[in-house]
Amino acid sequence: MIIAIDGPAASGKGTLARRLAERFGLNHLDTGLTYRAVAAKMLAEGLPLDDEAQAAAAAASLDFSTLEREALSLHEIGEAASRIAVMPSVRRALVEGQRRFAQVSPGAVLDGRDIGTVVCPKADVKLFVTASPQVRARRRTDELQGRGIAAAYDDILADLIRRDERDSTRNDSPLRPADDAHLLDTSEMDIETAFRKAVDIVGSL
Ligand SMILES: Nc1ncnc2c1ncn2[C@@H]1O[C@H](COP(=O)(O)OP(=O)(O)OP(=O)(O)O)[C@@H](O)[C@H]1O
Numbered sequence: 001m002i003i004a005i006d007g008p009a010a011s012g013k014g015t016l017a018r019r020l021a022e023r024f025g026l027n028h029l030d031t032g033l034t035y036r037a038v039a040a041k042m043l044a045e046g047l048p049l050d051d052e053a054q055a056a057a058a059a060a061s062l063d064f065s066t067l068e069r070e071a072l073s074l075h076e077i078g079e080a081a082s083r084i085a086v087m088p089s090v091r092r093a094l095v096e097g098q099r100r101f102a103q104v105s106p107g108a109v110l111d112g113r114d115i116g117t118v119v120c121p122k123a124d125v126k127l128f129v130t131a132s133p134q135v136r137a138r139r140r141t142d143e144l145q146g147r148g149i150a151a152a153y154d155d156i157l158a159d160l161i162r163r164d165e166r167d168s169t170r171n172d173s174p175l176r177p178a179d180d181a182h183l184l185d186t187s188e189m190d191i192e193t194a195f196r197k198a199v200d201i202v203g204s205l
């Protein structure tokens with residue numbers, strides 16, 4: 001079984017993906033980490049973020065087994081990831097690895113921006129997870145502050161809106177719900193309620 005989960009930044013798709021993978025005994029890939037890892041390498045090596053050839057080379061040589069969520073979670077890395085994610089050659093290299101991951105037995109939950117539309121268009125079930133920008137900024141601010149990282153709500157809100165705009169308007173694989181995706185707006189739901197709804201959708205297959 002393949003479950004595709006898409007949605008804007010900090011919508012809660014990763015939280016749901018991890019829990020669904022555990023519930024249904026599937027592998028999990030946060031595809032955002034693959035874009036973040038490429039961006040982090042560019043930043044670490046002082047390469048300009050608009051150098052598509054270097055970014056594509058980093059994408060092609062990325063080992064998915066080395067992705068570390070904690071190390072890639074910095075807000076600045078998310079912003080840089082969104083800038084390199086507009087590049088078709090970077091996307092081609094990463095999507096190839098993501099599709100390979102999805103084929104490994106017994107199946108997988110993948111979360112990102114283009115899973116239901118491009119990476120796994122034949123997924124058994126597709127979810128598009130959203131929440132209002134204000135709710136998402138509140139959750140992300142609380143999350144960062146909870147980890148002892150300085151974060152101002154207004155800055156986070158502005159960053160999320162800018163990143164969503166870039167992700168939704170790029171030419172290649174823009175963020176959008178697949179026609180056959182189930183929409184899940186979690187603005188008024190806690191994590192448990194959102195998880196129960198997602199399990200109901202998957203279980204009703
Ligand atoms: N329904 C919910 N109610 C309250 N908090 C939530 C809910 N869903 C997720 N969260 C919290 O919101 C934050 C963002 O969630 P998460 O990291 O899963 O989002 P994401 O869409 O995967 O983000 P990113 O785009 O950065 O990968 C986390 O701190 C998570 O614990």
Ligand SMILES: Nc1ccn([C@@H]2O[C@H](COP(=O)(O)O)[C@@H](O)[C@H]2O)c(=O)n1
Pocket residue numbers: 009010031032033035036078081082083085111112113114115163167
């Ligand atoms: N399938 C995907 C996943 C991510 N991106 C880009 O990476 C950025 C960071 O992703 P997070 O999920 O970790 O926030 C995101 O803003 C996208 O630009 C993508 O294009 N496709």
